[in-house]
Amino acid sequence: MxxxxxxxxxxxxxxxxxxxxxxxxxxxxxxxxxxxxxxxxxxxxxxxxxxxxxxxxxxxxxxxxxxxxxxxxxxxxxxxxxxxxxxxxxxxxxxxxxxxxxxxxxVCEMAAASSEEEGSPKEKPFAILAELRKTGGK
Ligand SMILES: [Zn+2]
Incomplete structure (x- = not known):
């Protein structure tokens, strides 16, 4: 074959x-x-x-x-x-x-790592927003 x-x-x-x-x-x-x-x-x-x-x-x-x-x-x-x-x-x-x-x-370690990288630009604005809320509220 x-x-x-x-x-x-x-x-x-x-x-x-x-x-x-x-x-x-x-x-x-x-x-x-x-x-x-x-x-x-x-x-x-x-x-x-x-x-x-x-x-x-x-x-x-x-x-x-x-x-x-x-x-x-x-x-x-x-x-x-x-x-x-x-x-x-x-x-x-x-x-x-x-x-x-x-x-x-x-379930691949490398695939999981690369999908986290892809996801990070989307997640970051929310993380920054959360930071702003924390600091801005007080
Ligand atoms: Zn693999």
Whole structure:
């Protein structure tokens, strides 16, 4: 899973998938579940953080964009342009889709520090006002 591992902090972690190919009506589909526990690099402190992915998979196999637009709910299109798409490609795509735009610890010291900095210009006028009230009242 070359494309996925390039996005990870390290390759520790595991992916579990349970996918089955079916023919639902006239739609060849890939149905199942993908989950993973991956190591990403927190974009605030640059340390490793765990990221859990749980995705339901409901893919309708299509050969063109036109076919994709005709897919009934709840299918998402899986565009197969050549016949080389493998199960691991599908799992990899699902995991990449499950990655956050910006990886970070859910509670990160660095993120907390930077948000305090951002907040301080707004808080300061009130602090000054409070000081004025204290001194001005007496
Ligand atoms: Zn962090």
């Amino acid at each position: 070359q494309r996925l591992t390039e996005l990870l902090h390290d390759t520790e972690g595991e992916a579990i998938f349970d996918l089955s190919f079916r023919l639902e009506g006239r739609v060849p589909s890939v149905i199942g579940h993908v989950s993973a526990n991956l190591a990403l690099q927190c974009q605030f402190c640059l340390k490793s953080t765990r990221w859990v992915i749980e995705r339901e998979v409901n893919l309708g196999v299509v050969a063109s964009i036109d076919e994709a637009s005709l897919l009934p709910e709840p299918y998402e299109p899986l565009l197969i342009e050549n016949e080389k798409t493998t199960l691991s490609d599908i799992v990899e795509d699902e995991l990449i889709l499950g990655l956050p735009l910006i990886a970070r610890h859910s």
